[in-house]
Amino acid sequence: MLKDITFGQYFESASIIHKIDPRIKIVLMIAIIVLIFTSGNFFALFLSTFFIITTLLLSKVPFKMYIKNMKAILPVLIFTAIINLFYGEGASLFPDIPVLSHITFEGLYRSVFMALRILLLIFVSSVLTYTTTPNDLTDAIERLLSPLKYLGLKNAVHTLAMMMTIALRFIPTLIEEAEKIMNAQKARGADLESGGLVERVKALIPILIPLLISSVRRASELAEAMECRCYNGGEGKTRLKQMHLKKLDYLCLIVFVFYSFAVILTNIIF
């Protein structure tokens, strides 16, 4: 049951989206989000929809994977849509029906607009996490933030990236450890499956305490091991995997520039 937890939802596939430099992907994702938020009308939003759907198809990740991500955020989506539906200004669409009389054309418009916007945001971020391994992501973040070292934050960026990498690395280990401890306590007759909420939370104590203790132990062992290998932060460290921008990345940027111009133009015209 614990094995079902997936973290970092990388989906292996040989698409061109997978091959794009992770730095480009992160920057473009942020840029697309900005474009989506600054789009004031449906024409601009439709352009983004078209662009994003194309990316989804190019990513060769099964569409149901994207739907799965969408389901998780569905309550937020519905909530936003309903709130917007009832708080629009203007003339009522159904003046005679008690509750529905609050619904106006503007409200309906905004409601659909907001829902589409959220949907697009989820799809964009899903493309990034499905096509980039967690390690590539942290690596790219470290490099993107590296200019911060000129602001006197010399080690902070590297430390942050290292922390993220270690955290990701230890998730499977912790899951395995949790499973072992659960089995050990079950062998001592611990009941993890039945009882009310309070009992179930109490039943977690015999699992959480050993897990916490072993995490602290692991952390200090890891720190010692890293020191033994002369780890002293990011300074002077070279990399096994170098990131270089390739033709594909430039092509990607060019396509994006065209798309963003189109969005900006539609925003001005309509």
Added chain:
Amino acid sequence: MSILQVKNLTHSYNGNTPFVNDAVSNVSFAVEKGEILGIIGHTGSGKSTLVQHLNGLLKPTDGQILFENEDIWKNPKEIRKIRSKIGLVFQYPEYQLFEETVFSDIAFGPKNMGLSDDELDKRVKEICEIVGVKPEYLQKSPFDLSGGEKRRVAIAGVMAMRPEIIVFDEPTAGLDPKGRDNIIKIIKDYRKAFNATVIIISHSMEDMALLADKLLVMNKGNLEMFDTVDNVFSQGDKLREIGLNVPIVTRVFNKLKALGVDVNENVFTVTDAVNELKRIKAGDGNA
């Protein structure tokens, strides 16, 4: 009557995916009451998966486990009762300690069985005598103890449920020689006190020679041998083929035999070796 019977046990991980993998396949054996059964096998041979079936932590993909002639999965809701009758001590059991005091940690298992406070008190004290935990330790935090003491407290936590069968997964791993002897003595004492049946997984052939009545050899998920200690350890070549070996003293006597000394090769413990050497010496004197 066998107290525990395993019939055609098969366990596959990732059952409905292309990565289907039989961790244990078609294993059958029976354990008699009061016996000590040793399980040996190379890393990844399926020993740990096998023993996790015995108390119902894993459900067999195929096959049955009978405890006192009844399928342990006959009534899935009662599986926790089975777990108190067939105790399982995991590898490095000290990592599962969690209570504030040694007393409450040992009492965790029996408490889950629904015993009264008086009975808990009695059981904890009784088991502490067997594992050698001093009464003044009972109110200490288990995290203040040494490694060997923690291990003993953790083992006591399972023993306090008074299981009729107790299964150990590498009980002596990571201990110094004294700690190792200590654990072996505890296992023997528990068995004597409660007429219990014991199943032990170990990589130490020496421990097995000292403890076990019978040996079960696992190889790649299959049962390779299931026989008395003498019969298993007399097949050194076969054991070496699957990444195991015979005890060191046995290897010494194999070498002596190969060098032309007339010795009995069925020597598995240091005591056996001393006796055999005395016998030879006496024989030489006569010749």
